[in-house]
Amino acid sequence: MKVTTEDALHIAQLARLRFSPEELEVLRRQMESLLSHFSQVSELDTTGIPPTSGVLPLVNVMREDIARPSLTVEDVLRNAPDREGDCFRIPAILEEE
Amino acid sequence: MRSPTIGLEVHVQLNTASKMFCGCSVEFGAGPNSRVCPVCLALPGALPVLNRRAVESAFAVALALHCQIQPFSQFHRKNYFYPDLPKGYQISQYDVPFSRNGYLMVETEQSHRRIGIIRVHMEEDTAKMMHGRSITEHAVTSLVDFNRSGVPLLEIVSAPDITSAEEASAYLTELRAILRTLGISSGNMEEGALRCDVNISLDAGTRAEIKNINSFRFVRKALEYEIERQNALLDRGEPVVQETRHFKESSGITVSGRTKEEAEDYRYFPEPDLVPLEITPEWIDTVRQRLPELPEERRRRLHEMGLFPAEAATIANAPELARFFDRTLSVFPHGKEIANWLLSEVSKTLNARNCTIDEIPLRPEGLAELLQLVHRGTISSKIGKTVIAEMLATGKSAGEVVHEKALGQILDPETIRGWVQETLAQNPKEQEAYRLGKDALFGFFVGQAMKRSGGKANPELLNRIVKEELEKQ
Numbered sequence: 182m183k184v185t186t187e188d189a190l191h192i193a194q195l196a197r198l199r200f201s202p203e204e205l206e207v208l209r210r211q212m213e214s215l216l217s218h219f220s221q222v223s224e225l226d227t228t229g230i231p232p233t234s235g236v237l238p239l240v241n242v243m244r245e246d247i248a249r250p251s252l253t254v255e256d257v258l259r260n261a262p263d264r265e266g267d268c269f270r271i272p273a274i275l276e277e278e
Numbered sequence: 279m280r281s282p283t284i285g286l287e288v289h290v291q292l293n294t295a296s297k298m299f300c301g302c303s304v305e306f307g308a309g310p311n312s313r314v315c316p317v318c319l320a321l322p323g324a325l326p327v328l329n330r331r332a333v334e335s336a337f338a339v340a341l342a343l344h345c346q347i348q349p350f351s352q353f354h355r356k357n358y359f360y361p362d363l364p365k366g367y368q369i370s371q372y373d374v375p376f377s378r379n380g381y382l383m384v385e386t387e388q389s390h391r392r393i394g395i396i397r398v399h400m401e402e403d404t405a406k407m408m409h410g411r412s413i414t415e416h417a418v419t420s421l422v423d424f425n426r427s428g429v430p431l432l433e434i435v436s437a438p439d440i441t442s443a444e445e446a447s448a449y450l451t452e453l454r455a456i457l458r459t460l461g462i463s464s465g466n467m468e469e470g471a472l473r474c475d476v477n478i479s480l481d482a483g484t485r486a487e488i489k490n491i492n493s494f495r496f497v498r499k500a501l502e503y504e505i506e507r508q509n510a511l512l513d514r515g516e517p518v519v520q521e522t523r524h525f526k527e528s529s530g531i532t533v534s535g536r537t538k539e540e541a542e543d544y545r546y547f548p549e550p551d552l553v554p555l556e557i558t559p560e561w562i563d564t565v566r567q568r569l570p571e572l573p574e575e576r577r578r579r580l581h582e583m584g585l586f587p588a589e590a591a592t593i594a595n596a597p598e599l600a601r602f603f604d605r606t607l608s609v610f611p612h613g614k615e616i617a618n619w620l621l622s623e624v625s626k627t628l629n630a631r632n633c634t635i636d637e638i639p640l641r642p643e644g645l646a647e648l649l650q651l652v653h654r655g656t657i658s659s660k661i662g663k664t665v666i667a668e669m670l671a672t673g674k675s676a677g678e679v680v681h682e683k684a685l686g687q688i689l690d691p692e693t694i695r696g697w698v699q700e701t702l703a704q705n706p707k708e709q710e711a712y713r714l715g716k717d718a719l720f721g722f723f724v725g726q727a728m729k730r731s732g733g734k735a736n737p738e739l740l741n742r743i744v745k746e747e748l749e750k751q
Contacts, residue, residue, distance in 0.1 A: 195543060197359050234352065234548035240556040246294045246331035249301030249315075257311045257319065257424070267310040268421035271361050274407060 182216040184209050280480040280512065282505050284440035286449060286497075287475040290432045290463050291403060292335045297428035298402045299326030299369065299552075304430070306469050310423040318427045320365035325551050332400065332430035333555070335462040336376060337565040339432055340398045342456050342572055345380030347562050353400075353549040358542075361422055362404040370433075372546040375399035376555060382456075383574060384449045386442075393449055394437030403429035426470075438477065443501035450474065450494050455573040455595035467493050476501060480508045484518040488532055491525050500525040504532055576600060583613035589621055602635050605642035610649050619649060623666045639673030640666075648676035655689025655736070656680070688734040691743060697730040698723070698740070698747045712748060720744065 189209040193200055200208065251257075254267050263270040294304055300317035316324035340347055354372035380395035405427040409420050434453070440446050454465040454472060464471045474497055479485035486504060491497045503525075508518050522535040571579070573594045580590035580603075593599050599620065606616045624645070627638060648669065652662040657680060668679045688694060701723055702709055712719040723744050728735055 191543070195357070195359065195545075235550065235553060237553055239553045242553050243328045243330040243333065244301075246296050246329050247301060248296040248303035251302045251313050251315050251318075254309070254311050257314045260319075260321075265419070265421055267312070268408070268423050269311070269361075271420050271422060273418040274361060274409065274420045 182213060182220050184213040184216065188212075280509060282441060282443075282501075283438045283479050283482055283485070284442075284446050284501065285438035285477040286436045286440065286446060287477070288434045288436075288450070288453060289403075289473040289475075290339070290434065290457060290465070291471040292332050292430040292432065293461075293463050293471075294329055294331050294335065294430055296329060298329055298332050298400070298430040299428055300324075302425075302428065305425075306464075306471075308425055310421075311425065313425040314427070318364075318424050326369060326549075328552060329430060333376075334565050335430075335460070336398065336400050336432055337557075337562060338460050338462060338569060339434070339457065340377035340380065341562070341566055341569060342460060343380035343382055343395045343398060343434070345377035345395055345398055347377045347557055348374065349557055350374060351376035351555040351557060353552045354546045355549050356401075357545045360404075361420065362407050362427070364405070364424070364427070368402060368404060369549055369552070370401035371399035376557065382436075382449060382452055384440075384445060384452055386444050386448045389445070391439070391445070393439045393445075396435045396437050398432055398434050401431050401433060403427065403431045438479075443498045443505065446476065446501055447494055447498045450497060451595070452573065458595075459570055459573055459576075459597045459600075461570075461597070476504075478504050478508070479518070480505070480512060483508075483512070484520050486518060486521055486523050486532075488523045488525055489535070496525055496527060499530050500532055503530060507532065580613060580617070585614060585617045589617045592621060593617060598635050602642050602645075606646050606649075609643060610646035610653075612649070612653065615649055615653065616645070619645065619662075619666065623663060624670075627670045638670060640670055644669060644675055651676055651680065655691065655739075657687065658689060661687070687736055688731055689736045689739060691739060694727070694731065694735050694739055694743050695747065697727045697735065698743050700730060701726040702747055709748075720748070723748070 186205065186209055189205050189212060192212075193205065193208075258264050258267070258269065261269045291304075296302060297304055297313075297318070300315050302313045302315050302318055305313060317326055337347060351371065352374045353369050355367040356370045356372070357367040359366060375397045377398045378396065380398070381392045382395060384391055384393050403426050405422050405424045407420055407422055409418075436449065440449060450472075457463045457465045457472070466472065467474075470492065474491050476488045476491065476497060477485050478488070478501060486508070488500050488504060491500055504523070511518055519534075523532040524535055525532050576594035577587070577590045580594055581587055585593070593603050603613075603616055603620060606620075607613055610616065624635070624638075624640065628635060631638065645666075648662060648666055651657050651665075652659050657665065661680075664683075665676055665679045668674065668683075669676060672679075674682075705723070705726065708719050708722060712723075724740055727740060727744060728737075731740075
C-alpha cells in the first residue's frame with residue numbers, strides 16, 4: 182500500500198509534529214510497510230459477516246448517575262507544565278478576532 | 279428579496295449529577311479544576327463508563343422531538359488536536375447516532391411550520407479555555423479549566439427548514455421550553471447550558487456558519503445581519519464565501535473567522551473503550567412512560583380552558599409556573615382566574631424581586647384559598663389585590679390577612695340570602711303589608727338583613743336578593 186510524502190506530512194501536521202525530510206521519509210516507509218502488512222486482512226472472504234467494531238460480547242454497559250469525589254486541585258495540576266491560580270497555563274491559543 | 283435557508287445546530291448540557299463518562303460532579307460555578315479526575319484529564323489507563331441517566335435524558339429529548347430512536351448505536355472518537363481536549367479526541371457519535379428524523383412544530387406570528395430534526399446525538403463537552411487573561415509577566419497566555427470536560431452534551435441538528443430570523447428564534451424558544459419541561463437541562467444560555475451554531479444561505483446558495491452564539495437575542499441579530507450582508511454581496515455580484523463567522527456582541531455584526539488552511543480531518547473511528555448500545559423498544563417505552571406533558575400539549579389544554587394563547591404560552595413554556603398553575607388548579611378548578619392572578623399580581627412580584635415562583639412565600643394552596651374568597655364573593659377582586667400584596671410581603675395566608683384587616687365585605691349571595699330569608703321569616707306581618715302595596719317596607723327588610731350580617735353584606739347584592747326573595751313569596 183502506497184503512502185506518499187504528502188500523506189506522511191498530513192498525518193504529522195494533524196498530530197502537530199514536525200520532522201526533518203529524512204525523518205519523514207523513514208516514517209513514510211514504516212507506515213507503508215505497516216499498512217501493507219495489515220492489508221492482508223482484506224484478502225479474507227467476509228461475505229455474510231456483518232461489519233463489527235468490537236470483539237467483546239457486551240452491550241449497554243452503564244453506571245448509575247452518582248457523583249463521586251474528584252481529585253484535589255493540587256493533584257489535578259501536578260502534571261501541569263505551568264499554572265496560574267488553579268488553572269493550567271499553556272501557550273496562547275489565539276481566538277480569531 | 280432572496281429567501282433565507284437556515285439550519286441550527288444546538289448543543290445542550292444535560293443536568294445530570296455526574297459527567298458523561300466518569301463520576302465527577304456536573305456543577306456550574308465550582309472552582310477551576312475542582313471537578314476533575316483521571317478520566318477528564320486523559321491520564322494513562324483511565325477508562326470511560328457511560329452514564330445511564332445521560333442516555334435516558336437523551337432518549338427523552340429524542341422522543342419529545344418525534345425522532346426515531348435507532349436499535350443500535352455507538353460512540354466514535356472525533357480526533358483533533360486542541361488543548362481543551364487532553365485525550366486528543368472527543369467521544370461523540372458519528373454515522374450511528376442514537377436518533378434521527380424528527381421534527382419540531384414552530385409557531386410565529388405568520389406561520390405554524392414543521393421544522394425537521396436531522397439527528398440528535400450524544401457527546402462530551404470540552405474543557406473551558408480562557409484567553410489572554412494572564413496576571414503574570416507573560417503578556418499573552420491561555421488558561422484551561424477542565425471542570426466542563428466530560429459534561430454530557432446533546433447535539434441537536436435541525437434540517438435547513440428555517441426561513442427567517444424570527445422563526446429561528448421561535449425554534450429555540452420551543453426547544454428550550456421542551457428541554458426545561460423534560461427537566462433534563464437548565465437551558466440557560468448565559469451559563470453555556472445551551473449553545474447555538476447557525477448555518478445560513480440565500481436562495482440555496484453558498485452558506486456561512488456562525489459559531490457559538492450565546493443568547494436568543496444574538497441568534498436573531500446575527501441572522502438578521504447575515505441576511506443583510508449576503509444580500510448586499512449578491513446585489514453587487516460578489517460571491518458569498520463558505521466560511522465560519524463570529525458574531526460580535528458589541529457591534530451586532532458577524533466577522534470572518536480564520537479561513538482554514540486545510541479541510542478538517544477528524545478521522546472518526548469507533549470508540550474501542552465503550553461497547554455499543556442496543557436499544558430495545560421496551561427500554562424506549564420505559565422512558566416514554568416517564569415523559570411529562572410537553573409544552574405544545576400543555577398550551578392547547580390551557581387554551582381550551584379559556585386562557586388567551588399568549589397567557590397559555592407564558593405559563594406552559596415555564597415549567598415551574600406550569601407546575602404552580604396545575605397545583606392551584608387541582609384545588610381551585612378555574613384556570614382563567616388562576617392565570618389572571620398569576621400573570622398579573624404574582625408575575626409583578628417575581629419581576630420586582632427577580633426570582634422564580636418557587637422562591638416567594640406563596641404556595642399554590644395559598645393562591646387557591648385567596649381565589650376561592652374572591653370567587654365566592656367574600657372579598658372583591660380589588661380587595662383581593664391588597665390581600666395578595668400582603669400575602670407576598672409577609673407569607674401570611676389569605677384568611678389571616680382578611681381577618682386581621684377585617685377586609686371581608688360579604689359578597690357571597692348564598693350567605694346573604696340566608697340572612698334575608700331569616701329576616702322575612704321573622705317578619706310575616708310586614709311581608710303581608712308589603713305585598714298589599716306598602717313599598718316603603720323594602721328598606722325595612724334591607725335594614726334588618728344588614729343588621730344580621732353585622733354590617734358586612736355587600737349593599738347592592740343585599741338589595742338584589744331582598745327583591746328576589748320578596749318576589750318569590
